[in-house]
């Protein structure tokens with residue numbers, strides 16, 4: 001099944017409503033950039049690469065609709081729109097990476113063309129970001145599939161699948177690619193409290209692909225590792241610091257520590273757009289704190305006594321020492337460190 005969570009149609013930018021899954025495969029059409037802003041904030045569209053793509057398409061959509069052809073005012077509207085999108089979610093660096101690409105496109109074309117042509121360039125750039133992401137995921141999948149042997153049991157966390165990207169996925173892309181090569185596997189998906197990206201989205205994707213899957217609550221991971229049920233852990237990433245420290249969905253760090261204790265390889269799969277070479281370590285990664293209602297209630301029903309507070313960091317940081325390797329479109333970085341992460345960028349511009 002081909003899952004494309006974000007598409008550009010004549011009516012607007014169409015998103016799979018990830019809040020409605022797995023109950024309903026519903027699409028929402030955003031005809032105004034503010035609708036895409038809200039969709040990013042409220043997790044209608046989520047996952048690091050998908051957030052970047054949605055922002056790029058949102059900026060393009062907003063600019064295509066501008067009637068004012070005065071160059072100064074056109075630029076001002078563009079800057080405001082970029083600023084608005086950059087404030088939606090702080091942890092995934094793919095967001096600012098995609099906005100930077102849109103800004104570069106604007107700057108490269110603004111003195112050569114009129115506003116009408118600039119609109120065409122911005123839309124083209126946003127769609128290129130989308131299409132490139134799918135190709136990159138396929139490449140990550142192909143590179144990473146060598147780590148998956150036949151009849152393996154894999155643990156994953158959150159959703160790093162087609163839904164979290166332009167399509168195909170990063171961690172799930174590796175699993176998909178191995179499956180396409182005819183390998184058999186069983187995937188354990190952590191449910192991923194509080195928003196259940198694992199139970200709702202990863203389980204849905206795996207089921208749609210016919211890949212055998214079992215959902216566990218997050219606190220079962222240690223026990224099933226001890227039981228010898230897990231051969232490999234593979235997760236996605238929201239931001240990777242230049243030394244390899246990796247921010248991903250809350251609970252990932254716990255899995256990495258448990259994996260080390262049980263001598264289970266722990267891999268991260270992510271595009272180079274997730275690597276923030278501008279920061280030295282995970283200490284510098286901003287961690288989004290979401291509304292505590294996500295923890296205090298479950299699907300709208302309060303599960304904790306009124307008057308009790310909650311803490312809701314959406315991500316954690318796994319120190320690089322716990323990571324066996326980072327799978328990217330340029331290869332696998334084993335034992336990630338400043339030196340071998342930066343080697344990935346030799347000959348490329350970031």
Ligand code: MRU
Nearest residue numbers: 046047048158160164236237249
């Ligand atoms: O809060 P979310 O659902 O946007 O968090 C998503 C994750 O943590 C994913 O694991 C990560 O973005 C990788 S997606 C390929």
